[in-house]
Amino acid sequence: MSEIPSRQTACWIVNPGKDWKLDIRHDVEVKRPGPGEVLVRMECTGLCHSDCRNVLGMGEYTEIPGHEGVGKVVTVGLNVNEDLIGKRVGIKWLWTACRNCSSCSQGRANNCSKQGNTGRTCWGTLQQYAVADAAFVTHIPDGIASEVAAPLLCAGLSLAGAVSLVAPEVQPGQWVAIIGAGGGLGHIGVQIAARAKGYKVIAVDGGDDKKELCLRLGASEFVDYKKDNVVEKVKSMTDGEGAHAVIIVAGSERAYEQAPDLVRNCGVLVCVGLPRGDYHLPLSPIQIANRGLVIKGSSTGTEAQMSELLQWNMDGLVEPRIEVHEFGEAPAIIDKLTKDEVTGRMVVTIP
Ligand SMILES: [Zn+2]
Ligand SMILES: [Zn+2]
Numbered sequence: 001m002s003e004i005p006s007r008q009t010a011c012w013i014v015n016p017g018k019d020w021k022l023d024i025r026h027d028v029e030v031k032r033p034g035p036g037e038v039l040v041r042m043e044c045t046g047l048c049h050s051d052c053r054n055v056l057g058m059g060e061y062t063e064i065p066g067h068e069g070v071g072k073v074v075t076v077g078l079n080v081n082e083d084l085i086g087k088r089v090g091i092k093w094l095w096t097a098c099r100n101c102s103s104c105s106q107g108r109a110n111n112c113s114k115q116g117n118t119g120r121t122c123w124g125t126l127q128q129y130a131v132a133d134a135a136f137v138t139h140i141p142d143g144i145a146s147e148v149a150a151p152l153l154c155a156g157l158s159l160a161g162a163v164s165l166v167a168p169e170v171q172p173g174q175w176v177a178i179i180g181a182g183g184g185l186g187h188i189g190v191q192i193a194a195r196a197k198g199y200k201v202i203a204v205d206g207g208d209d210k211k212e213l214c215l216r217l218g219a220s221e222f223v224d225y226k227k228d229n230v231v232e233k234v235k236s237m238t239d240g241e242g243a244h245a246v247i248i249v250a251g252s253e254r255a256y257e258q259a260p261d262l263v264r265n266c267g268v269l270v271c272v273g274l275p276r277g278d279y280h281l282p283l284s285p286i287q288i289a290n291r292g293l294v295i296k297g298s299s300t301g302t303e304a305q306m307s308e309l310l311q312w313n314m315d316g317l318v319e320p321r322i323e324v325h326e327f328g329e330a331p332a333i334i335d336k337l338t339k340d341e342v343t344g345r346m347v348v349t350i351p
Helices: 051-056 146-164 186-196 208-216 230-237 253-262 285-291 303-314 327-338
Strands: 007-014 021-029 037-047 069-076 088-091 094-096 129-133 175-179 200-205 221-224 243-248 263-271 294-297 322-325 345-349
Touching: 007 327, 021 327, 037 088, 037 146, 037 327, 051 327, 069 129, 069 146, 088 129, 088 146, 094 129, 146 186, 146 243, 146 303, 146 322, 146 345, 175 186, 175 253, 186 200, 186 208, 186 303, 200 208, 200 230, 208 221, 221 230, 230 253, 243 253, 253 263, 322 327, 327 345
Parallel strands: 175 200, 175 243, 200 221, 243 263, 263 294, 322 345
Antiparallel strands: 007 021, 037 069, 037 129, 037 345, 069 088
16 A cells, blocks of 8 residues: 555645635645544546535635545544455545434434535545545445446435335335436436336426436437426426426525426425525415425435445446546536536546
């Protein structure tokens, strides 16, 4: 194993807010793993729409963004099995959790109120050496390339979690509409819902590029919000009643305005995409009560869902569409993400 340096290259947020800048620095400290932690030499990381929140200062974040990275463990802290050294692992948004609360106790640490998050409570994956909690890294099977595994750690897991929530109300063969189906998260959701779970998917997004992608990945129908009357079109496909479930992946307010009109009575709305923090659902208790709507929230997914997703990838059911770029392009890619100009998932290699 090569020597671990004391300084490293990393992406560093300067001036978070509307005039944000992302510098590439070569003098960033390499942190050492504490008890229960490991140090990971990063190989690559996916860039997620929520990295925009870090640079735009939409909350308290650290200077280094990135939360879907893959690398090899190079050293371990106290109380960590040394067998982990040399193993390929993934670092996810869920950096750590309390392991005691009722969410943690039922295997849903992703909903723990005391969780720590990569890029939020500790430096993210856009650095050469990242410290991770040994109990929360994901082991990457040999059959999966690092660049493919990276987007599964956040984009993939978020949609595995979200699609799982349409059950038990919705059965295979019933309609699931996905708003924002052609983006970095949505296109993985289409595959999970259609191929792994057997739902009939109505993909809602804009443009022929996204239409072609969604239909190829298993969607039964595509509705183009730029051209079509989305509500009329979805109703015409679903006996006039609407979809059995609507998964709102797009983080736009418009998507949340539209979703209640796309779901049938007794149907399920799953909230995944994140509009600004003070935005509220446009639904009255009367509507929810009379229509018998079920509203669920999804924030990433469980470790069991992560394993299931990696297996689906090895079985050829779920394949993220990725573009691999060099590290130096990360600032430009995050800029594009803030403008919604990215189809599929961008992954950068770590130098
Ligand atoms: Zn993410
Ligand atoms: Zn907890």
